[in-house]
Amino acid sequence: MSTQPPIAEINQSILPLDDLTALMNSKESSLEKLDVLYLHIESKAREMIVWYLTKKRLPSLCSRVLRFLAIMFAGFGGLCPLLQNLGGYNFNQLGYVSLGLVAAIVGFDKFFGFSSAWMRYMLTQICFKWVCWQRLSKKFRIG
Numbered sequence: 001m002s003t004q005p006p007i008a009e010i011n012q013s014i015l016p017l018d019d020l021t022a023l024m025n026s027k028e029s030s031l032e033k034l035d036v037l038y039l040h041i042e043s044k045a046r047e048m049i050v051w052y053l054t055k056k057r058l059p060s061l062c063s064r065v066l067r068f069l070a071i072m073f074a075g076f077g078g079l080c081p082l083l084q085n086l087g088g089y090n091f092n093q094l095g096y097v098s099l100g101l102v103a104a105i106v107g108f109d110k111f112f113g114f115s116s117a118w119m120r121y122m123l124t125q126i127c128f129k130w131v132c133w134q135r136l137s138k139k140f141r142i143g
Contacts, residue, residue: 045128045131048128049125049129052121052124052125052128053121053125055121056117056118056121056122056125059113059114059115059117059118059121060118062109063109063114063115066105066106066108066109066114067109067115069101069105070102070105070106070109073098073101073102073105074098074099074102076094076095076098077094077095077096077097077098077099077102078095079091080092080094080095080098081095
């Protein structure tokens with residue numbers, strides 16, 4: 001499973017050179033050619049948006065699970081000194097272990113980049129949407 005954007009796939013699927021040459025040499029008017037080209041570029045941009053939305057699922061899930069565990073262990077670690085005399089058990093040492101686990105979880109997330117990958121996918125997907133529906137529709141839409 002690739003985590004890189006499918007640039008090679010997109011480059012091969014965007015109007016191959018023969019189709020582009022045929023489009024430019026066709027007897028259609030320039031406005032119709034531009035409209036066909038615009039619709040093709042818009043469909044490829046939508047494909048990229050869908051690709052980013054599907055690829056964000058695993059980093060999103062991992063990031064949320066790791067953050068949940070970090071919050072739970074941090075809460076337990078903070079409560080351990082308050083629970084030291086509860087039922088005759090000594091929870092002080094468990095508090096240190098719990099806070100150590102929080103540091104390990106946050107380090108694991110930073111090292112493997114689950115949170116940053118998730119945010120990168122979301123930012124790129126939002127940028128594609130913005131370009132697709134704001135800039136292209138205002139500047140290149142004909143008709």
